[in-house]
Amino acid sequence: MVKPSLSEISRYALSHPSAIREIMTIVTDYKLHPEKYPKPLIYLGGGWPQDPPPPILLEHYKRLGENREHFIESCRYGTTRGQPDFIESLVDYEKTVFDREIEDEEVVVGLGSSELTAAVFLATLDPGSEVVVTRPYYLNYLRQLEIELQRNVRVKYWNMIDEEGVFSPNLDELQNLVTHNTRLVILAIPGNPDSQILDDDVYEGVVDLAEEKGFWVLTDLAYRAFIYTDIPSYMRRKRRENELLMVSLSKELRIPGWRASYLVADTSVCKAVETIEQARTLCPSRLVQEILASIFSDKDNLKILREFNERSKVKYAQVASKTYQSLLQNLPETLALKPKGSFYVFFYIGKYMQSSKEFCDKLLKTEQVALAPGKDFGMEGWVRLSFAPVVEEPWLIDEAIRRMKEFIETIR
Numbered sequence: 184m185v186k187p188s189l190s191e192i193s194r195y196a197l198s199h200p201s202a203i204r205e206i207m208t209i210v211t212d213y214k215l216h217p218e219k220y221p222k223p224l225i226y227l228g229g230g231w232p233q234d235p236p237p238p239i240l241l242e243h244y245k246r247l248g249e250n251r252e253h254f255i256e257s258c259r260y261g262t263t264r265g266q267p268d269f270i271e272s273l274v275d276y277e278k279t280v281f282d283r284e285i286e287d288e289e290v291v292v293g294l295g296s297s298e299l300t301a302a303v304f305l306a307t308l309d310p311g312s313e314v315v316v317t318r319p320y321y322l323n324y325l326r327q328l329e330i331e332l333q334r335n336v337r338v339k340y341w342n343m344i345d346e347e348g349v350f351s352p353n354l355d356e357l358q359n360l361v362t363h364n365t366r367l368v369i370l371a372i373p374g375n376p377d378s379q380i381l382d383d384d385v386y387e388g389v390v391d392l393a394e395e396k397g398f399w400v401l402t403d404l405a406y407r408a409f410i411y412t413d414i415p416s417y418m419r420r421k422r423r424e425n426e427l428l429m430v431s432l433s434k435e436l437r438i439p440g441w442r443a444s445y446l447v448a449d450t451s452v453c454k455a456v457e458t459i460e461q462a463r464t465l466c467p468s469r470l471v472q473e474i475l476a477s478i479f480s481d482k483d484n485l486k487i488l489r490e491f492n493e494r495s496k497v498k499y500a501q502v503a504s505k506t507y508q509s510l511l512q513n514l515p516e517t518l519a520l521k522p523k524g525s526f527y528v529f530f531y532i533g534k535y536m537q538s539s540k541e542f543c544d545k546l547l548k549t550e551q552v553a554l555a556p557g558k559d560f561g562m563e564g565w566v567r568l569s570f571a572p573v574v575e576e577p578w579l580i581d582e583a584i585r586r587m588k589e590f591i592e593t594i595r
């Protein structure tokens with residue numbers, strides 16, 4: 184029997200596993216055999232919020248199930264671009280919950296922002312194109328660029344953190360990276376893993392440069408509901424022409440499993456993404472759109488969602504601050520970045536161990552605390568602590584930092 188071979192890109196992916204995936208293997212083993220490990224696991228590895236979705240989501244989910252006609256309708260295929268009433272309701276959702284004006288013709292709905300981002304890559308990049316990502320970066324962008332473009336795009340890195348460990352993005356550095364082949368600059372605001380926010384001058388400077396040189400700015404807003412400082416004005420104004428705004432509902436509505444997202448972009452990009460998705464997904468989830476449209480099309484519900492955001496922002500900000508303060512007091516050498524948003528504290532462990540993967544592996548094996556290695560985000564010597572999985576049990580963070588301190592004492 185002759186066994187057919189795998190593609191080149193899958194051989195490449197298999198031989199370059201992500202460090203986080205390997206940590207996850209140990210976490211899975213812990214779940215199956217906790218008796219093998221001396222202490223209960225404290226999982227601070229992933230970016231999944233622990234708290235439940237707003238109750239109104241469950242109410243409308245049940246309501247849809249109780250109406251046979253609507254239920255059957257929601258089982259059918261939908262339009263590739265997204266259901267018209269859902270898109271219409273997004274205009275109100277943006278306005279009431281996030282103070283932003285958008286037009287319905289600049290929206291295309293997706294099956295989660297990861298899928299939609301992949302479609303944006305196909306819609307905007309050619310072999311040989313250049314893409315600038317900020318460093319540290321959200322690790323999936325690189326994986327997706329490699330897979331979607333068969334490793335035929337050139338990725339350049341715009342450093343966000345200087346040698347002293349300070350977040351200090353510099354527009355001149357970006358300017359030096361941009362060439363006539365640059366098609367896309369990707370920004371996540373607030374960032375993952377650094378939890379920082381570009382200020383108005385830097386952000387508008389990037390969009391000015393995009394207009395001057397002719398590239399797109401893909402702004403990933405997955406954590407926009409988790410901003411612990413003043414909201415920058417670029418988050419409240421209308422989209423500028425070269426901006427592609429990627430909205431994920433995974434975190435802000437606590438529904439990562441529903442795979443709900445949308446892109447707000449130039450109509451040419453929306454049309455291209457829609458055509459590409461006709462061949463990839465056929466349509467976003469009809470059921471999810473039906474549930475969300477029934478919520479978003481009512482002003483009182485939108486107010487409820489806005490209040491939910493405001494309340495949870497306070498809760499997350501408290502846990503963010505507590506985590507940062509505790510690291511500062513117990514491990515001051517780690518140069519932790521103070522979170523301005525998102526769920527993460529990113530800090531430097533290079534003084535104790537150069538390999539972030541080895542640090543995370545050993546910490547997990549000896550102390551059962553799971554963190555994510557910075558290597559996967561483009562910064563060796565750093566690690567990411569996610570407080571989202573314990574946001575309802577913040578005392579676990581004290582315990583995790585106590586264990587980390589003990590571990591560091593043993594390796595020092």
Ligand SMILES: Cc1ncc(COP(=O)(O)O)c(C=O)c1O
Binds near residue numbers: 371
């Ligand atoms: C910056 C960033 N963008 C996008 C995503 C993925 O979002 P989605 O669930 O919409 O695919 C994540 C997930 O952690 C993320 O951190």
